[in-house]
Amino acid sequence: MPKRDAKQDITKAAAICFARNGVDKTSIDEVAREMGASKGKVYHWFRTKGELLLSVRQQSILSVMERVKPIADTPAPTTERFLDMAQAHVHGILDDLPFHRVVVENLRSGLAGATTEHERAFLTEIVALQASYEDLFREVISAGQKDGSFRQQSTSVAVNSIIVLLNAPIFWYQPRPEETETQREDIAKQVARMALGAISI
Template sequence: MGRADLKPAIVETAAKCFARNGVDATSIDQIAHEMGASKGKVYHHFSSKGALLLAVRRQSIWSVLHRVKPVAETPAPTPNRFLAMAEAHVMGILADLPYHRVVVENLRAGLVKDLPTHERVMLSEIKELQASYEDLFRDVIASGQKDTSFRQQSVSITVNSVIVLLNAPIFWYQPRPDDSEESHREIATHLARMALGTLT
């Protein structure tokens, strides 16, 4: 595995280790051992466990953003567009479950206030990325209210509530040996329709 391929592999392994054992109980040594690399190779890309954790958080957003944004930019009728966006979001959650579970644990634990400068920069970038992602749903919900597809209600409250609903599998879904694209799609469709119901 070349250096160009190592960084995403480190982040993926860290996400799995953090999700399985907890962030506090996971060391850089354990992450390196799990991926069959030296600790030095991990530190070559990430100066601390905190930086690696932030990389996992950033990837959790990208895992849904790259699925949802193309759908959000289609010219479909507003309810159809929202439904497709919601399904894409849930499919991203199910595909990369460890990343999202780590984010939930991290947010529950609270953020460390005295972060090194480079980690503060990463955190700022993550917050901007998260906001831009939420704006995709904010825009489609506002459009639906404007064209009367959706009922009038607080857009901010609705966006946050919809995303919480679509994130539900983070808390209760347990991967199974017979998992498939079809089984994930069934869950995604069900939750997307529930979310659409809160708007109409």
């Protein structure tokens, strides 16, 4: 618990700094200042900035998986289950936007450039976690194809395309001080319905 909380606090501070200034321009000192801690505390948990970046990526997956998996595990009808999963995913994007923005902006460069043995091992874990998350959508789409709710088409193409669609708010969503929870709910519902429309008969 306390140890996990400390790592999560550092990862959140890093996500905010990376999203605001870019990974290359963010120092460990800035991450420490963001969370009101010493640089030594950051280095206690993360040996390199690369590890911090990978931790942000890991948390970006966990932030949606923790919302979506309980829904995926229910016996609800496939259409209802998919819609609720998609909506939960979008809520995760809106609530943890800095994490997801950092991942998208650095996926091909920083996040793929693990250099130390520890970073490479961490990256392998993250890739497996991402695949496990995508499998939640793969399974519900496959079930919908079997029961006639969804169109017969390549499941892999459908899953990858659906994830991209559900991630769309990363690129255009800007939280506003006056925004209500109902407005955020409407965004999640609309994007989820668009995703459902892409696979429904």
